[in-house]
Amino acid sequence: MLIEKLIVRKTAPQKEMIREIPFNLKGLSLILDNTSDRSQDSGNNVGKTTAIKIIDLCLGAKSVSSLYYDPDTRSENLAIKELLNESKVEAELVLRKQNKRIRIIRQLFNRGKRIIDGKEYTQDEFWEELKIIMFNLKEPYPTLRQLIPKFVRVNDSTDESIIKFLTATSNDTYDTIYLFLLKILxxxxxxxxxxxxxxxxxxxxxxxxxxxxxxxxxxxxxxxxxxxxxxxxxxxxxxxxxxxYMDTYKDELEKRRLLTAQINVLEEKSQLIEFEVTSIKKNISKLEGEKNNVDLKQLRYLYNEAKEYMGELAKTYDKVVSFHNAMIQNRINFIIMQLELKESELVEVLTKRDALLEEKKKLTIDMLDEGLLEELNLLNTKIEKLNVEKGxxxxxxxxxxxxxxxxxxxxxxxxxxxxxLDPDSINKKVSIFNKYFSAYCEKLYGEKYWFVYNSNWKEQKKFPVSLDSFKGRVGTGMKKGVIVAFDLAYMKYAEEMDISAPQFVIHDKLENTHINQLKTIFDLCNEIDGQYIIPILRERVGKVDVEFIEKVKVLELSSDDRFFRLN
Incomplete structure (x- = not known):
């Protein structure tokens, strides 16, 4: 699966091309930021990563706000937001799978549609269809958006993002992902x-x-x-x-026994209802806490997100907060109704029990020896108490x-x-991956790293996979290069093992990579039967052969020619 081209266009009031980016079907594709050296120019907002974000949206990313919202400064580029919504901007990603072309359209405005080869899909349907197209995977797990971030790395790198490329994800899910990627199960x-x-x-x-x-x-x-x-x-x-006991008292004693048995049944039932009442009260208390401790900051973000998709909303933010609390109160009211029913049922059971206890008290055996009766009553009291405890x-x-x-x-x-999971089979497949990964790391840094699948990770309470080297942990300065080696190695592995997966890797923010490693990365791209797409400042590749850079360049931006052509 290759990316043939990305088209971004206005559709209102009429169709108008904004960008058409044809990607190199093999090797390196550079998106260059050609910002001038004028002091007032900056490469931070010309849109060199916008193409990557749009590709990610076409591959199932949720929010189009990533194109104009900066989470670091919590600010919006209103000009881009207005352009997307008023000109009804859409993106078309053309994929090539062998000799077949697949056209994905993602409309980049509020309530925008998701279309594959002319057919419209809901978000969930879109994800499922893309998962089949990209990975030939029909099963529910792993999901599309658990897999794509491995191939489209848009976010900033963290210390463990080489192998941990998702946020807030369990070790079990990562285990599933890597077992899938390596085709171990x-x-x-x-x-x-x-x-x-x-x-x-x-x-x-x-x-x-x-x-x-x-x-x-x-x-x-x-x-x-x-x-x-x-x-x-x-x-x-x-x-x-x-x-x-004398035969004279058998009838009285039997009646007392039957009453005791009925009381015990009611006592057990009341204990169960009391347990349910306690649980319901805890739920009510929890919901009351949710109403009093609503995360207004998060709710404000969701409200703004809804405005982006739906335009101006009929309800104000304060009304949304009131509505949120009202919804919780409705749930509380419903649970209170259940509580009232249970409490009513408990009262009914206890009333029946108390009536039987009163009847039992009235049952006396006057002719019975006083000492025997006292001993009998004491025994029955203990037995009743133990029966309740046993229940x-x-x-x-x-x-x-x-x-x-x-x-x-x-x-x-x-x-x-x-x-x-056959350990020998796992080791064999991991060895095939490491054949490429270690070689690429050595070419980049003169040092071998290797990938490990930890078969006993759950028992040892470790992460399912890890990276090792002769010198220990991967250094911060080397991390970007190791990520490149890791992702390119997987591309070679998937090719050798005939695994259905994207034949492209997209990386952002390689500016901090040393020029020597950048040159080596560019050389490695010649060895892969796939695509490596990166946005980068031209000045960072200034020492690379100019003719080569021009050959692999697919898009060039500057402060005078920004991605959306808003200058």
Missing amino acids: RNDLLSEKDMLSVRLKECENKHKMLEKDVHITSLDSLKQKNELVEKELAELLLKRKQLN EINQSIKILEGVDSEIKDISVKMKEINDQ
């Missing part, structure tokens, strides 16, 4: 593995929440407690049975065993999948 198993990981995390969190409840300790502790209660209960029941313990055990059973089932399924 079948796609269907990878997708199932990722879904199981999400479910397992949810169950573990639920288990922790239950153990924090005042009525529930650990499952083993509950079972030990239950055994002690049952043992004591059995002893008391035997002792009551051994009392020498609470069994209910807690049932809840925890349900969660533990689900965790066990998920763990078994995940083990079945993980057992299919």
Whole structure:
């Protein structure tokens, strides 16, 4: 999958070309910032990274605001924003897959459409279709936007962005991504593995929440407690049975026994309802906290984001805040209704129980020996108390065993999948990747780095993959070059292993890379059967052969010729 060209045009009031950028189908494509040396000129806002951002939008990035909003200064380029919306600007990305062309249109204004080969898609459908086109992947996981940032690196590099190219992403997800990229496991198993990981995390969190409840300790502790209660209960029941009752009192005693059994049933039911009432009250308290602690800063950002897509909104920001609180209050009101039903049910159960207790009190056996009656009453009181305690313990055990059973089932399924990971096969594939990666690093820095898949990462509580070198960690100054080596090596790996993946790599912000490494990177591009696309200041490549630079240049910008031609 190659990028043939990018077209950006106005569509209103009539069609008008802004840019048409044909990319080199093999090797290097440079987007040059040719800002003059006049002191008032600056290369920071001519739009040299805009082409990359637009390509990223065509490949599923969400927000067109990245074209005019600067998160560092929290400011907007109003001229670009106005141009996009009033001239209904759209981008067309032409991809080439073997001899077939795929045309992707992303409209860069509010409520803009997403179109592939003339067919309009919703955002989710757009992602799914692109994932099939780019990676031949139909399964839910990994997602398109978990994969594309590996090939289109738009954001600033961080210390670990060589292998950690996503934000706020779990180790399980990264494991799925790398197993997919290296084609170590079948796609269907990878997708199932990722879904199981999400479910397992949810169950573990639920288990922790239950153990924090005042009525529930650990499952083993509950079972030990239950055994002690049952043992004591059995002893008391035997002792009551051994009392020498006369036939005269059998009917009265049987009626008392039946009443006790009914009371115990109601007591167990009331305990369960009380547990549910407590949980509902905690949810209400949590929602009240959400209403009182709403992140106004985040809500303001979402409100502004909505304005970008929809234009002027019918509701003011204050009304949005009120609406947000009203929505939470509606949820609270709904849960309060459920609470009232449960509390009403609890009152009904307790009323029935109390009525039976009153009936039991009225049941006397006058003719029974006074000492025997006192002993019998004492035994029955202890038995009733133990039965209630046993009911609470069994209910807690049932809840925890349900969660533990689900965790066990998920763990078994995940083990079945993980057992299919053959260490020899993994090492063989990683070795093929390192054949290219180590060679590229050595050409760049005279030092070999290698990529490692950590098979026991979960047990060791490590990241699934890592980079190693003879000198230890990758230095900050070398990081950009190692990222280039990593991504170009993957392109060679995908080619050798016949993996369906983009045959292009797009990098931003290579200005800090030393000129010697830049020359080596440009030389490496001749070895790949794919594309390496970068925006860069012309002055950074001034020492590279001029004829070569002109040959690989696909776009040149300056303060007099900015990307959107707004000067």
